[in-house]
Every structure is written in C-alpha cells, then in structure tokens.
Amino acid sequence: MQETFATHRVDNQPPPFGACNIWMDDAGLREAVFREGGETFAPQLVEYGQVAGTRLLQLADDAHRDRPRLIAYDAYGRRLDRVEFHPAYHEVMGTAIAHGVAGWSWAQPQPGAHVVRAALSYLHYQGEPGSSCPLTMTHAGVPVLRQNPALREWADKAAAPHYDPRFVPIHDKQGVTLGMGMTEKQGGSDVRSNSTRATPLAAIGEYLLVGHKWFFSAPMSDGFLVLAQAPGGLSCFLLPRWRPDGTVNALRLLRLKDKQGDWSNASSEVEFENAWACLIGEEGRGVATILEMVMLTRLDCMLGSAGLMRMALRRVLHHVSHRHAFGKRLLDQPLMRNVLADLALESEAATALALRVAGAVDRAPQDPHEAALARVATAIGKFWICKRASMVAAEAQECVGGLGYIEESGMPRLFRQSPLNAIWEGCSNIQCLDVLRALGREPETGEALGAELQAAAGHDPHFDTVLQAGLAQLAAGTDEAGARALVERLALLLQGATLLRAGHPLAAHWCASRLGGHTACFGGLASAEAIEAALARVGV
Ligand SMILES: Cc1cc2nc3c(=O)[nH]c(=O)nc-3n(C[C@H](O)[C@H](O)[C@H](O)COP(=O)(O)OP(=O)(O)OC[C@H]3O[C@@H](n4cnc5c(N)ncnc54)[C@H](O)[C@@H]3O)c2cc1C
Known part of the structure; x- marks a missing residue:
C-alpha cells in the first residue's frame, strides 16, 4: 500500500475496518x-x-x-x-x-x-x-x-431457506418473500382510516382491491399482507404479485421513496387497480389479524437497533484504538474512555433486553407469563431501544471525529439508518400508548411485568429504589400525556432486571448509572471501576 505522498506520509490513521466474526466477539x-x-x-x-x-x-x-x-x-x-x-x-x-x-x-x-x-x-x-x-x-x-x-x-x-428474486408465480418458486401494506396517505398510525376498498368476488374469500398505499416497502416481494375496507370492516388480505390464474396482478408501483437512509431497501408508493386478494381471518378483524405479524416485526426493530448500537461501537473501538491525539491513543484518553464505556453499557443492556423479549416470544405458546410479558415488553423495548439507537449512532459518529461524517467511514450509513426503527412499525408515541392499552385491557400483562421486575429485587440498591417508585406508578396508571415517562421508567427497570437476574458483570454499574442518576449525554459515568469493567467487556 502506497503511504507516501510528495508532501506527506499517511500517518496516524487506522487501518481499514477489519472483518471479523461478530458472534464470537460479542x-x-x-x-x-x-x-x-x-x-x-x-x-x-x-x-x-x-x-x-x-x-x-x-x-x-x-x-x-x-x-x-x-x-x-x-x-x-x-x-x-x-x-x-x-x-x-x-x-x-x-x-x-x-x-x-x-x-x-x-x-x-x-x-x-x-x-x-x-x-x-x-x-x-x-x-x-x-x-x-x-x-x-x-x-x-x-x-x-x-x-x-x-x-x-x-x-x-x-x-423455506430459498431466495428466488425472479418475477414468476409462486408455483415456480421454492421460496417466497413477503411485504406489508398498511400505511395510507391519510393515516399510518391510525390504520383504521384506511380507505382502500375490498369488494368480494363470487368465490368465497376472494376480493378485488381498489386504493393506494403511501408506504410499501420491498415492493418486489411475492406477496403482501394488506389492510383494506371490506363490507364487514377493515380486513387483512394476502395480495400476491401474480393472480392464481397466472396473470400479473394489478399492483402499480408509482414511485420509490427518496429516503434519508435504508438505501439498499426499496420503499414505494403503490396503487391497487382491482388487484386480486385473498382474505385472511374474518372480515372486520384486520387489525387483530395483522397484529401477530406486527408484534414480530416490532421485536426485530428492537433487535436491529441493538445490533446497530453494537456495530457503531465496534467501528468506534477500531478507530480509537489506532488514532492518537495529544500524545496518546484516543482509547487511552480518560474522557474518551468514559464515553466509550458508556456506549458499551448502553449496547450491552439493549442486547440483553432484546434477547429477553425474544426468549419470551419463544416460550409464549407454552407459558402464559411469558406470553403476557412478550405482549407488553415488545412495546416497551421497541420504544426504548429504537429511541436510544439514534443517540448511540450520533455519539459514535463524533468519536470518529471528522472522518465519522465521511461516507467511507461507515458512520453516516449507521447514523442515517438509526432513527428508522423508531418510526416504522408504530412510532414511539404509538408504542407508549400500546403499553397503556395492554396494561388497561389485558391485566395479565401488568402482572407479568410486575413479577418480572420483582424477581430482580434485593440485589441492587439503585434498582430497589426505582422499583418501588415504578411499581407504584404502574399501579396508579397514567393518562396519555404521561405515557412516555411511565414507559421510559419501565424500560429502564426491565433492562436492570434482565441484567441483575442474569448476573451480568455490568449489572451493578448499569444500575448505578441508569437508575442512580445519569447525565443527559454519554460519557458521564461516575466511577472508574464502571469504566474499566464496561471496556473490559468489549475487549479493551
Ligand atoms: C422507510 C419507511 C418504510 C416504510 N415501509 C412501510 C411498509 O412497508 N408498509 C407500511 O404499511 N408502512 C410502512 N412505513 C410507514 C410507517 O409504518 C409509518 O410512517 C408510521 O407508522 C407512522 O405513520 P405516519 O407516517 O402516517 O405518521 P402519523 O400517523 O401521522 O404520525 C406522526 C406522529 O404522530 C404521532 N402520533 C400519532 N397518533 C398519536 C396519538 N394518538 N398520540 C400521540 N402521538 C401520536 C406518531 O407517534 C408520530 O410521531 C414505512 C415508513 C418508512 C419511513
């Protein structure tokens, strides 16, 4: 590699970000x-x-x-x-x-x-x-x-483990991909305002759809689960790219969205011009039917945001391990170590909570406690982890300095991507209101949440103090205006409980920081021990 120019040597720059096994090092x-x-x-x-x-x-x-x-x-x-x-x-x-x-x-x-x-x-x-x-x-x-x-x-x-991107009917494929169409121009959060109409055909369960979708990602998928107004109310349908008779379905792609990030993925606006579709579930039960899908995509938002934090941290650690300023590696500068350790704490807690919810989803069919916990913790975790991802991405970008603002560093791509999981599959407010709905209509969710938090009591003074306040808040409930304050506290308690019950080596440091009073920005850890423990955890 040529490192010498006529005027200078390339010095004090990290080697290219290296490939590694991202399971083995996590x-x-x-x-x-x-x-x-x-x-x-x-x-x-x-x-x-x-x-x-x-x-x-x-x-x-x-x-x-x-x-x-x-x-x-x-x-x-x-x-x-x-x-x-x-x-x-x-x-x-x-x-x-x-x-x-x-x-x-x-x-x-x-x-x-x-x-x-x-x-x-x-x-x-x-x-x-x-x-x-x-x-x-x-x-x-x-x-x-x-x-x-x-x-x-x-x-x-x-x-099936087969990807086939050809534009052919599903009978000619071993595997298919799916998209989802709920959001229309007049309302995304409020899907009940959907105006796409579904007219029944003579054959039972078959309909023709007329209308539009304002956001319709992965439009080259083989089929889409969409909501439309049938005679019995808002209903869920499978709308395939090809009709069963082998002709192309009347799904028109109007344009692709010019998005802030998420650039490898296509998101479109579409019209259905008497597009053939097949009813799933009962007419009028569309939201309830598609909710099973949405609960799982919300879990993936949480997992994706936790993964994004980890990749941001990984790139930052690579950079600061090689870059020097004021006579020392950035990694050895005390204030930078605090920022890095704080990012590592955030990433560890996000990963632990996201996987805890995945475990609850896994056990839900056999275990009512886990089912109730999965229901409410999906909304809590989606709100909190996806919200925190943007803050982590912004801080990580700054750790890389000016280069962090330059495309090849990889940081802008992470930064652009980072707000998306908080927006789609229900924005943050919608998640918080969903928590209130779950607690109000399905009392077993509050009981499962309370039991999950109580099970971690007695191990950490910061946790125990906030737990008492959190349980009181949970019992008292809140109006809509207070939903974020309640759900933020529940999210922090859930993260703390997950770490404490796991015997996680950072549990006490995390509780001292996030439940004992944390600065608004990353880099405010109060104890040298916490900083060193968090950095040791990520191999520093
Ligand atoms: C890149 C991208 C791809 C997408 N792909 C798809 C897709 O494939 N399929 C699909 O169906 N949708 C898709 N969406 C749409 C996405 O799910 C919606 O944008 C999202 O649900 C919000 O809906 P909206 O845009 O209509 O905003 P609105 O519903 O207008 O919401 C705007 C703001 O108001 C808040 N708000 C709404 N109601 C309340 C309330 N009662 N109280 C307090 N605050 C409230 C929301 O939290 C939000 O912050 C995509 C979006 C993006 C950005």
Missing part, C-alpha cells in the same frame, strides 16, 4: 442467547457471525451506494412495475434466507428457535440493515398466513 449476545435457551443452535450462529462480519459488510457498500431503481415501463410504454437492485442486494438476501434469518423459527419448531432467529436477525442488521426489512416481514408474515389453510403453500415457502 460476549453479551452469546450469553443472552444461551440464557434464553438458544444454545442448541450455536454452530449456526458461529457460521452466520462470520458471514455477517465479513461478506455481508462488503456487499452492503455496493447495495447502499447503487440504490434500487423503479422500472415502471418498458421501452414501448408497457407497464413493468419492477424494481432493479444491485446484484450485491440479491446476494445478501440469498445468503440471509439460506441461513434462516427469515425462516429459522418456523423451519426448526423447537424450543430456542425464536431466540436463534432473533440472534441471526441481530447479526444480519450489523452486516446489511436495509435487507432486514423484507427479511423480517417474510419471517413475521408466516403465522398470519397459517391462519388460512388455503395459503399453506405461501406459509411453507415463506419459511
């Missing part, structure tokens, strides 16, 4: 997966940690730089409604699906399968986050499709 993830019952499948995670930390990271550069393009028409004006991607995107999708990022939970239906798929999703997000959108929708759509026995082939092929 103690927090490994311990969480084992704790939650996923150890049987550890070899799968060793393998994917290597793939995600090497090949996917390389492919991500091309997949993000060369963004998807809409090919609406052919040269002669005929409609095509296709999206063209850089080949790197297809390789990413094929690799992920072959390794079970979309289908592992359904293909290996045994204890721990959801935990392992969650870990695969967390690893994948670090390698290439944009493709996580179609991967999670494909994963999460399976239980909804299974509600309609006529859609068995769809459910089986969505769970």
Whole structure:
C-alpha cells in the first residue's frame, strides 16, 4: 500500500475496518442467547457471525451506494412495475434466507428457535440493515398466513431457506418473500382510516382491491399482507404479485421513496387497480389479524437497533484504538474512555433486553407469563431501544471525529439508518400508548411485568429504589400525556432486571448509572471501576 505522498506520509490513521466474526466477539449476545435457551443452535450462529462480519459488510457498500431503481415501463410504454437492485442486494438476501434469518423459527419448531432467529436477525442488521426489512416481514408474515389453510403453500415457502428474486408465480418458486401494506396517505398510525376498498368476488374469500398505499416497502416481494375496507370492516388480505390464474396482478408501483437512509431497501408508493386478494381471518378483524405479524416485526426493530448500537461501537473501538491525539491513543484518553464505556453499557443492556423479549416470544405458546410479558415488553423495548439507537449512532459518529461524517467511514450509513426503527412499525408515541392499552385491557400483562421486575429485587440498591417508585406508578396508571415517562421508567427497570437476574458483570454499574442518576449525554459515568469493567467487556 502506497503511504507516501510528495508532501506527506499517511500517518496516524487506522487501518481499514477489519472483518471479523461478530458472534464470537460479542460476549453479551452469546450469553443472552444461551440464557434464553438458544444454545442448541450455536454452530449456526458461529457460521452466520462470520458471514455477517465479513461478506455481508462488503456487499452492503455496493447495495447502499447503487440504490434500487423503479422500472415502471418498458421501452414501448408497457407497464413493468419492477424494481432493479444491485446484484450485491440479491446476494445478501440469498445468503440471509439460506441461513434462516427469515425462516429459522418456523423451519426448526423447537424450543430456542425464536431466540436463534432473533440472534441471526441481530447479526444480519450489523452486516446489511436495509435487507432486514423484507427479511423480517417474510419471517413475521408466516403465522398470519397459517391462519388460512388455503395459503399453506405461501406459509411453507415463506419459511423455506430459498431466495428466488425472479418475477414468476409462486408455483415456480421454492421460496417466497413477503411485504406489508398498511400505511395510507391519510393515516399510518391510525390504520383504521384506511380507505382502500375490498369488494368480494363470487368465490368465497376472494376480493378485488381498489386504493393506494403511501408506504410499501420491498415492493418486489411475492406477496403482501394488506389492510383494506371490506363490507364487514377493515380486513387483512394476502395480495400476491401474480393472480392464481397466472396473470400479473394489478399492483402499480408509482414511485420509490427518496429516503434519508435504508438505501439498499426499496420503499414505494403503490396503487391497487382491482388487484386480486385473498382474505385472511374474518372480515372486520384486520387489525387483530395483522397484529401477530406486527408484534414480530416490532421485536426485530428492537433487535436491529441493538445490533446497530453494537456495530457503531465496534467501528468506534477500531478507530480509537489506532488514532492518537495529544500524545496518546484516543482509547487511552480518560474522557474518551468514559464515553466509550458508556456506549458499551448502553449496547450491552439493549442486547440483553432484546434477547429477553425474544426468549419470551419463544416460550409464549407454552407459558402464559411469558406470553403476557412478550405482549407488553415488545412495546416497551421497541420504544426504548429504537429511541436510544439514534443517540448511540450520533455519539459514535463524533468519536470518529471528522472522518465519522465521511461516507467511507461507515458512520453516516449507521447514523442515517438509526432513527428508522423508531418510526416504522408504530412510532414511539404509538408504542407508549400500546403499553397503556395492554396494561388497561389485558391485566395479565401488568402482572407479568410486575413479577418480572420483582424477581430482580434485593440485589441492587439503585434498582430497589426505582422499583418501588415504578411499581407504584404502574399501579396508579397514567393518562396519555404521561405515557412516555411511565414507559421510559419501565424500560429502564426491565433492562436492570434482565441484567441483575442474569448476573451480568455490568449489572451493578448499569444500575448505578441508569437508575442512580445519569447525565443527559454519554460519557458521564461516575466511577472508574464502571469504566474499566464496561471496556473490559468489549475487549479493551
Ligand atoms: C422507510 C419507511 C418504510 C416504510 N415501509 C412501510 C411498509 O412497508 N408498509 C407500511 O404499511 N408502512 C410502512 N412505513 C410507514 C410507517 O409504518 C409509518 O410512517 C408510521 O407508522 C407512522 O405513520 P405516519 O407516517 O402516517 O405518521 P402519523 O400517523 O401521522 O404520525 C406522526 C406522529 O404522530 C404521532 N402520533 C400519532 N397518533 C398519536 C396519538 N394518538 N398520540 C400521540 N402521538 C401520536 C406518531 O407517534 C408520530 O410521531 C414505512 C415508513 C418508512 C419511513
């Protein structure tokens, strides 16, 4: 490598960010997966940690730089409604699906399968986050499709380890991908305002849809779970790209969104011009039907944001380990060590909570406590972890200095991506209101949450103090205006309880900081011991 110019040598710059096995070097993830019952499948995670930390990271550069393009028409004006991607995107999708990022939970239906798929999703997000959108929708759509026995082939092929991007009917494919269409121009959070109409055909369960969707990601998927107004009210449908008679369905791609980030993934605006669709669940029960999918995509938002924090930290640690200022490596500057340790604390707690919720989802079918906890902790964790991800990404970017603002450093891509999980699948306010709804309408969720927090009592004075206040707040309830304050406290308590019950080596430091009074910015840890412990945890 040429390091000498006519005027200067390239000095005091880190070597290129290196490839590594991102499962093997993540103690927090490994311990969480084992704790939650996923150890049987550890070899799968060793393998994917290597793939995600090497090949996917390389492919991500091309997949993000060369963004998807809409090919609406052919040269002669005929409609095509296709999206063209850089080949790197297809390789990413094929690799992920072959390794079970979309289908592992359904293909290996045994204890721990959801935990392992969650870990695969967390690893994948670090390698290439944009493709996580179609991967999670494909994963999460399976239980909804299974509600309609006529859609068995769809459910089986969505769970299959085969990626086939060809624009052909599903009978000609071994595997399919899924998208989701809820948001319309007049309302995203308020999906009951959907105006797309579904008119029943003579054949039972078949409808024609007329209307639009304002956000419709991964529009090249084979099928979409969409909401539309049927005679009996808002209902859930499978809308395939091809009709059962082998003709192309009337799904028109109007344009692709020019997004802040998430560039490898296509998000579109669409119209349905009498598009054929198949009812899932009962007419009028659309929100309840699609909620099963949304609960799982919300879990993946949490996992993705936790993964993003980890990748940001990883890149920062690489940089500061090689960069010197004022006679010392940045890594050895006391104030920088505080910032890094604080970021590491945040990342560890996010990973632990995200995997705790994945464990609850895994055990939910057999265990009512875990089912109730999964219900409420999904909303709590989605709110908190996705919100914190932006703050971590911004701080991490600054740790890299000016280079952190430059595209090749990888930090801008993380920064652009970081707010997205807080917005889609229900923005932060919607998550907080969902917590209130769950606590109000399903009292078992409050009981499960209380029991989960109580089980960690007696081990840490900071936790115990905040626990008393939190339980009182939980019992008293709140109006909508107070929802964020309540859910933030519950999120912190849940993170603390998860770390304490796990005997996590950073549990006491985390409680002292996050429950004992933390500064608004990262870098305010009060104890040298906490700083050293958190850094030791990430290999410093
Ligand atoms: C890149 C991208 C891809 C997407 N892909 C898809 C997709 O594939 N399919 C799909 O269906 N959707 C998709 N979405 C849409 C996304 O889910 C919605 O944007 C989101 O749910 C918010 O809806 P909205 O944009 O209509 O905002 P609004 O509903 O108008 O909300 C605006 C703000 O108001 C707040 N708010 C709303 N109601 C209340 C209330 N009662 N109290 C307090 N605050 C409230 C919200 O929290 C939010 O902060 C995508 C979005 C993005 C950015």
